[in-house]
Amino acid sequence: MNRKLQFLLGPVLVLVLFAAVIQTASWLMSREYKEPYGAPAATVDPTPRAAGLADETADAEAKAKATLYEEAEYRTFPVVGSRVAIWAVAQLHLLFAAFVLAVPLFAFIIEVIGYKTGDLRYDRLAHEFTKLLSVSFSLTATFGAFLTFMLIALYPKFTNYLMSVFSPTFLPYVLLFFAEAFFLYTYYYGWGKFHPLVHLGLGLGLNIVGTAIMFIANAWLTFMMSPNGVSDTGAVISVMDAVYNFTWMPINVHRVIANVAFGGSVAAAYAAFKFLQAKTDEERAHYDWMGYIGNFVAISAFLPLPFAGYWLASEIYAYSQTLGLTMMGGAFSWLFIIQAVLIGNLFLAANFYLWLGMGRVEEAQPLQKFVKYLLIAIAVCFAVWATPRSIIATVSELRAMGGSAHPVLGFLGVMSAKNTAVNILILTTFMSFLLYRRTGKVATVPWAKMGHVAQLGIFASVAVFVIFLGIYGYFVEASVRIGLSVPQVGSVLFAMVAITAIDIFLFRGARTAEVRWGRVPASSQYVLIFIAVTFTWLMGLMGYVRSGLRQHWHVYGVIRDNSPDAFTPTLGFATQVVSVTVLIFFFLIGFVFWLASLHERADHRAHAPSPAGGPGGDLALGGAIRHHTSAAAEMRGLPAEDITGRTKRS
Amino acid sequence: MTIGPAPRIAVLVIASTGFYAYVGQMVPQNEVQPPAAVVIRADLTTPEMVEVGRGIAEGKGLCRTCHTIGQSGALRFPDLAGVAGRAAERVPGLSALDYLAQSLYEPDVFVVPGFNPGMPTINRPPIGLTDQEILTVLAYLQSLGGTPTVTLQTSHRYYAAPAAPGAAPDAAPGDKPAPGEQLPLTAPAVTPTPGTVPAAPPPQPPGTARPTVAPPVSPVRP
Numbered sequence: 001m002n003r004k005l006q007f008l009l010g011p012v013l014v015l016v017l018f019a020a021v022i023q024t025a026s027w028l029m030s031r032e033y034k035e036p037y038g039a040p041a042a043t044v045d046p047t048p049r050a051a052g053l054a055d056e057t058a059d060a061e062a063k064a065k066a067t068l069y070e071e072a073e074y075r076t077f078p079v080v081g082s083r084v085a086i087w088a089v090a091q092l093h094l095l096f097a098a099f100v101l102a103v104p105l106f107a108f109i110i111e112v113i114g115y116k117t118g119d120l121r122y123d124r125l126a127h128e129f130t131k132l133l134s135v136s137f138s139l140t141a142t143f144g145a146f147l148t149f150m151l152i153a154l155y156p157k158f159t160n161y162l163m164s165v166f167s168p169t170f171l172p173y174v175l176l177f178f179a180e181a182f183f184l185y186t187y188y189y190g191w192g193k194f195h196p197l198v199h200l201g202l203g204l205g206l207n208i209v210g211t212a213i214m215f216i217a218n219a220w221l222t223f224m225m226s227p228n229g230v231s232d233t234g235a236v237i238s239v240m241d242a243v244y245n246f247t248w249m250p251i252n253v254h255r256v257i258a259n260v261a262f263g264g265s266v267a268a269a270y271a272a273f274k275f276l277q278a279k280t281d282e283e284r285a286h287y288d289w290m291g292y293i294g295n296f297v298a299i300s301a302f303l304p305l306p307f308a309g310y311w312l313a314s315e316i317y318a319y320s321q322t323l324g325l326t327m328m329g330g331a332f333s334w335l336f337i338i339q340a341v342l343i344g345n346l347f348l349a350a351n352f353y354l355w356l357g358m359g360r361v362e363e364a365q366p367l368q369k370f371v372k373y374l375l376i377a378i379a380v381c382f383a384v385w386a387t388p389r390s391i392i393a394t395v396s397e398l399r400a401m402g403g404s405a406h407p408v409l410g411f412l413g414v415m416s417a418k419n420t421a422v423n424i425l426i427l428t429t430f431m432s433f434l435l436y437r438r439t440g441k442v443a444t445v446p447w448a449k450m451g452h453v454a455q456l457g458i459f460a461s462v463a464v465f466v467i468f469l470g471i472y473g474y475f476v477e478a479s480v481r482i483g484l485s486v487p488q489v490g491s492v493l494f495a496m497v498a499i500t501a502i503d504i505f506l507f508r509g510a511r512t513a514e515v516r517w518g519r520v521p522a523s524s525q526y527v528l529i530f531i532a533v534t535f536t537w538l539m540g541l542m543g544y545v546r547s548g549l550r551q552h553w554h555v556y557g558v559i560r561d562n563s564p565d566a567f568t569p570t571l572g573f574a575t576q577v578v579s580v581t582v583l584i585f586f587f588l589i590g591f592v593f594w595l596a597s598l599h600e601r602a603d604h605r606a607h608a609p610s611p612a613g614g615p616g617g618d619l620a621l622g623g624a625i626r627h628h629t630s631a632a633a634e635m636r637g638l639p640a641e642d643i644t645g646r647t648k649r650s
Numbered sequence: 651m652t653i654g655p656a657p658r659i660a661v662l663v664i665a666s667t668g669f670y671a672y673v674g675q676m677v678p679q680n681e682v683q684p685p686a687a688v689v690i691r692a693d694l695t696t697p698e699m700v701e702v703g704r705g706i707a708e709g710k711g712l713c714r715t716c717h718t719i720g721q722s723g724a725l726r727f728p729d730l731a732g733v734a735g736r737a738a739e740r741v742p743g744l745s746a747l748d749y750l751a752q753s754l755y756e757p758d759v760f761v762v763p764g765f766n767p768g769m770p771t772i773n774r775p776p777i778g779l780t781d782q783e784i785l786t787v788l789a790y791l792q793s794l795g796g797t798p799t800v801t802l803q804t805s806h807r808y809y810a811a812p813a814a815p816g817a818a819p820d821a822a823p824g825d826k827p828a829p830g831e832q833l834p835l836t837a838p839a840v841t842p843t844p845g846t847v848p849a850a851p852p853p854q855p856p857g858t859a860r861p862t863v864a865p866p867v868s869p870v871r872p
Contacts (some may be wrong), residue, residue: 232775276655321768322776325715329726334677341673477764478726529659533666552684557775561684568682575674579667586663 073157074563082154083565084577087547089150091540091581092588093143095262097217098255098539099589100140101210102263103129104187105256106297108203115196125290127191129267131596137184139588141177155563158554161234166220168239173216179209211256218251219243224555225546226319234558246319250312251546257308261301262535268294269532270593272525275518277597284518291528292357292517298531299350299433303426303496307489316549323549323556328415331568332545337388338575340418342538344382347425349531351378354436356524361440362513370435377428384421389413411474419485420470423492427463430496434503440513443506451506455499462495536585540578548574685710690782696789696798703790706783711772713787719794727769728762734796747800748807750791754784755808773808781809 077085107129114122151159163170183206190199222245229241236242271291278284317324326332355371358364387409411417434455443451466488473481550556552566560566688706707713716727737746741760744752752759757769772779772787779787785800792798805811 273655273659276659317768320770320776322712322715322770324768326712329715331680331682337677338670338673342670479764479766482766526658526662529662530666533663534670537667537670551682553776566684570679570681571677572675572679575671578674579671582667583664 071157075154075156077154081565082563086147086150086154087577088581088584089143089147091543092585093140093147094543095536095539095585096136096140096143098259098262099266100133100136101214102259103133103267104184104203104206104210105260106264108200108207110293111200111203115200125293128290130188130191131599132267132270132592133184134188135592135595139592158559161559162220165223165230165236165239165242169216169219169243173213176209176213176216180206180213183209214255215252218255219248222247222251225550226316227555227558230558234555246315247312250308250315254308254312257301257305258539261298261305262539264294264298264301265532265535266589268298268528270596272528273593274597275525276522281518288518288520291525295350295353295528295531298535299429302346303430306422306426307493310485310489326551327545327549331551332549334388335541335545335571337386338571339538339541340386342534342541344386346531346534346538347378347429348382349527349534351429351432353524353527353531354432356520356527358436358439360516360519364439367435367439374428374432378425381421381425381428384412384417385425387412416470416473416481419488420466423466423488424463427459427492427495431459434499437503438507441507442511444510445506445508448506451502455502458495458498462491465491533582533586536582537578540581541575544574544578688783690786690802692802694802696801699786699789699800699802700793700798703786703788706779706787707790710777711779711787712777728765730791730794732795734792734794747788750788751806751808754787
């Protein structure tokens with residue numbers, strides 16, 4: 001249909017719709033209650049309906065006046081109930097907040113790298129990441145306000161209690177929020193407009209303020225799980241103790257790391273989305289590189305995340321063994337099998353992406369032969385981690401097994417096996433990274449052979465040590481066994497640090513092959529999106545376990561949940577809620593991606609012929625960015641280079 | 651006709667989310683209700699108390715979250731099978747009933763060797779059993795490897811039953827205070843006998859004191 005016809009039909013359609021609305025409204029109004037037809041009475045009575053309505057109104061008013069004010073403890077939310085409504089809104093708020101806190105963190109680091117190296121690609125990359133922030137920030141704030149109103153409306157008594165405990169933290173929170181808005185928008189809109197160091201200062205301020213906001217909000221939620229600084233009846237003894245409760249700092253650390261992992265994965269998904277829509281090799285090269293960096297950030301943060309999780313879990317146990325056992329051995333134990341499936345998928349996908357990425361580099365074949373061994377190790381660890389202690393079986397099968405634990409597989413369902421599996425999984429993924437990093441590189445230092453042997457020796461001895469401790473755990477008392485996870489984690493961390501340190505010196509001045517950014521199969525980009533979905537879903541699930549752990553308590557052991565939703569739902573129900581929330585999040589983040597991509601679309605005025613190049617040329621695809629990078633380069637006294645797909649590995 | 655990336659991405663997102671929701675349906679589905687209020691009738695007999703105590707141990711008391719019955723091997727917390735038989739010998743100078751009561755009211759005073767401290771104080775939130783409910787749990791514990799003797803009129807170190815008109819507290823045979831010990835007159839405060847039992851620390855709500863890794867050693871019970 002041609003545009004002129006559309007132009008003419010548009011107003012006609014509007015008029016038709018307007019007329020239809022008027023007609024429908026008139027018809028509905030005409031259906032107002034009417035007295036049924038009856039033979040005219042001899043005398044005219046007052047209409048009984050009108051009188052009845054007046055009586056009802058008067059009665060209701062009198063009743064309302066006679067009722068004493070009583071504070072509501074709970075109110076209901078239609079259809080889904082109060083808990084699910086709060087759950088979904090809180091989860092969406094947290095997902096956007098995590099993204100908004102994480103992106104500035106690595107955008108700042110990338111900008112610092114760009115400033116130090118003078119490589120404008122980093123500057124452009126950091127700016128592109130930041131583009132996703134402004135709309136996400138608005139959505140975070142909107143969901144935050146929505147959550148607050150919902151809490152006040154649906155759980156007034158409990159919210160009032162939390163306010164009474166944490167009211168001293170509210171003013172700093174609000175002021176920090178203003179500061180966050182100031183830093184974020186100045187950081188974004190001031191890109192290339194200030195001296196680079198001033199701009200970096202804004203980025204630093206943004207990160208400090210954002211982290212401080214998260215720490216305050218974390219105090220509120222961790223207090224609900226491990227209350228401190230209050231009496232048995234809930235009276236406040238010390239606000240500082242209430243803030244600095246058992247799980248506050250572990251959650252702070254865990255969230256910073258998890259936010260970076262999550263933010264990196266979503267940013268990588270954005271790059272994948274752009275890669276798949278790219279029309280030119282230059283765009284593909286740029287978004288391939290952006291996706292790689294996003295994924296690198298995500299997986300780098302993901303590797304230490306289980307260790308932060310250990311710390312959090314150990315603090316939960318230290319606070320209350322009952323709480324810890326409810327988590328790992330009670331109502332939520334099967335949730336960790338679902339978690340194992342998610343994390344196993346994350347490891348598999350992350351490794352698969354790296355292996356596909358090896359194809360970008362020439363001379364990758366010598367290292368690609370190791371991939372199958374890594375895959376076997378990951379698959380075995382995944383299987384061990386996802387093996388439950390108790391098997392779902394029929395009565396006859398249970399009899400045959402002599403209990404719910406399988407005579408053989410049951411041994412893989414205990415913590416000794418799972419700790420071992422996860423540590424080997426981390427070690428293997430780290431080795432995948434290392435293989436990718438050295439693809440196409442040849443060490444030229446004189447001690448190269450010794451360095452390789454040392455790296456292999458560290459890797460092998462740590463792997464053997466971790467497996468040995470895992471087996472040893474079956475033969476010792478509980479008090480000893482629990483402590484074995486510390487040397488397991490410590491040795492894996494040691495291996496990662498030591499091997500990386502050797503690697504840095506080993507490949508200093510190495511011969512490197514060319515990296516052909518953009519030359520990866522499209523499937524690798526779908527892997528990035530899959531990783532982002534899995535991360536998001538994992539965050540939703542772990543948010544549920546952290547919050548649901550309190551079971552029938554709003555504030556564990558202090559304020560009991562007396563609402564109809566006080567029960568702990570089935571895991572099936574919980575996963576449905578998480579799934580719906582994740583879908584809503586991706587719908588909204590898709591909207592954010594689309595808005596961010598509008599930056600690069602040609603202005604409709606660009607279609608019109610413009611004298612002397614005009615604004616259309618400047619606003620054409622990537623024009624704004626090029627303009628910006630040129631300005632930034634001029635400020636730093638650097639030549640404004642074209643960004644090409646072919647780069648030497650750094 | 652080729653399908654663009656946007657629909658493919660949408661399908662991938664929906665399929666991945668759907669897969670994880672499906673995994674969630676494959677695991678056992680338990681809906682955990684808040685513990686129901688337990689009504690302790692004043693005329694409960696000891697066998698009836700055992701049954702009530704069993705119900706509390708498996709429900710509101712959360713005992714079975716951690717403790718097994720009749721299992722061996724690498725256990726995280728002591729198995730309760732035969733606990734009544736072991737109770738009298740655990741702590742010198744402490745009767746079987748008082749030992750069991752102590753493990754509920756002041757669980758960190760004595761920790762079974764080989765295990766870490768971790769037992770919550772049962773008469774305080776979040777579990778918060780009443781003294782009468784604890785009596786039924788004691789009756790149940792006595793039934794595990796022994797003969798239950800507790801009645802609702804039984805007093806112990808942490809609880810003095812209200813005296814029935816014209817009747818003395820009905821302490822079970824074998825549960826008499828050890829020489830040098832005396833029963834507290836008021837519940838639930840503990841009045842230790844000087845020289846034998848030190849002043850017990852006041853029960854702590856969860857989280858007010860971090861348990862150490864090493865089992866705490868009772869000052870009077872090495």
